[in-house]
Amino acid sequence: MRITRIETTRLTQLPNLLWVEIHTDSGLIGLGETFRGAEAVEAQIHSLCAPLLLGRDPLQIEAHSRALLRGYLGFNGSGVETRAASALDIALWDLFGQAMGVPIHQLLGGQVHERMRAYNTCASPNFNTGGEQRRLIAKGEARVAGRYDDQVAAVENPGELAQSLVDEGFAAMKIWPFDAFALASGGQYLSSTDLRQGLEPFARIREAVGDGIEVMCEFHSLWNPTCALQIARALKEYNIFWAEDPIKMDHVQGLADFRRLAGIPVCGSETLAMRGAFRDLLAADALDYVMVDLSWCGGLSEARKIATLAEAYQKPIAPHDCTGPVVLMASLHLGLASANAIFQEVVRAYLAGFYRELVTELPVLEQGWLLPPTAPGLGTALHPALRQRPDRIGRVSAR
Template structure:
């Protein structure tokens, strides 16, 4: 079997653009992958084109060899662009291998240890501004069956936060906690906003609300700073969505910088690299809670990891999405009692619909984190795409 082509699709999804790849073979079996890289989609597209030059004519079943050779020969190793491109094509190769052997990818990684995985929802707060609005939206999630939810209550703060801004953020967290009760997990997002003393101050204030974790309190490029926050924080710290490859996570683990690790399968190096990262963290008794707010193919790949990874703790997922998410793939997710069932189809269990992708071409979008527009994460019309019970 040989790879004959790799096609790239940039698909607008309001918050950013999904970046999908389809890998073709001379035996007619196709694989799909995703490397969605928020706000750097053209750079990612170019990187995939570079990898295409290497991969055409190669056997897609030799996944470890190709990953090794691409990483070795990149010269400029690591970073979000190369690693996201490598993630996308690696996913597609696993998809092909699963289809050849007619088994889900998880079966190739040691077999399933769970039938379903607990989720926490992101994006549930879309459009909310005041604490009372967050509370009402949180109640709706609980009625629907959600048992964990994440959001960033810190407005447009950066590095430090005023007393009035912090008070507003804490009132928001309090309102949500009062609305959902003690039985629902709250996860507080930091988006790498704060300096060390501000992060510690916030963590101490959050303790009263018993969050599951405080995510990415400091920027991702100094693990010593993160380690200092974790050392003084009374609440668990999560991080890793902007780290790439096992070597970065080795440093994070050795420094004791996080209580939960959050590699993203579409950025960190793909399925097998994330499985290796999870195994490393398992040796430290650190739970694996991957970053996963992207598109349907990245979600499908993360579900394969959820099936077979012993220390997989919880899955992030967007609670709703653009109306055309249901059109661009055949994604079908079964949700019940706060969990999503693991799919059983061969490969990643998902197929790309090329014509639908092309109906929603690339549109540039800007980062909203420091503009006060953070909750404008979804368009006026959205769809909950996992409604099966």
């Protein structure tokens, strides 16, 4: 089997998402995905990656991963080179599964979990697609407009939001009520009034459902260490499950100091790429939970090595998803085959919304648990209607 064609697809209405399809002379097509800077990643795939892959055996995944990730430029970061390599790697694993007639989790060693526990990231349907909802919330102008406007509900009706998640069987939820204050001050100052206002959603969640749901606090790496510690110490009262990306994640000693002084567990980081970055944080005892984003860290090939590294340090993993449906499906396969996976992030607003328009199949979510995909490979493909959309931009490299 040989790679004959590499095709990318992006949409002007969802400008952060990019899909790549690897075509073979056997007729099989592998699907991959990445997020942010889609046009730049598209250029990287066709100008530099395609010449390395066209005509090659797609099942030599480790060799391709090394060639794409460890080149002369761009390695050890989550920039354009790594995002392109990540999307292509996911597509190669999809091809591998299809060629073998089994789901990817079987290729990774088989299931060690019968199903995967999910937590809901409380984003609104258009969060991370263009930034408008985040901007409005920062200005205090947003209002709940639908069933799954969870990002707004987290601020305006957090108790009701928590109860709705408990009713749907979710074991955990993630919110970020301090972001607006960080955006206002550049992450350099947090007043006592702002601190109390940011804590209010956590208090109302505990009043509504008690300890019936775990609550994570997302910091988005927006704060300096002093402010991040100020928030973390105040959050201890509410039994927070983790503080996620509390500071910039390239400050290894700073993060280790934060973890030691904060008194609450630390999760990181969707923003990191390749095992070296995680090695340094784990060696410094700076993390309690390891989060990987398969579209940014180097794809499935690199993510499974990061998961094994985390297991060597006896740390759980919880793959990231606030981006696209293909990465969600790939992450689920990784989690099902990883003994130290404890959560898969989902955004129920996405699952009930635009994800359905993009792919043929989504993970099955039942009472807060994701069921294993059973079809070969990823178990999903781009939705045929995507090719007919007027905002579609496609590009092809072929032999």
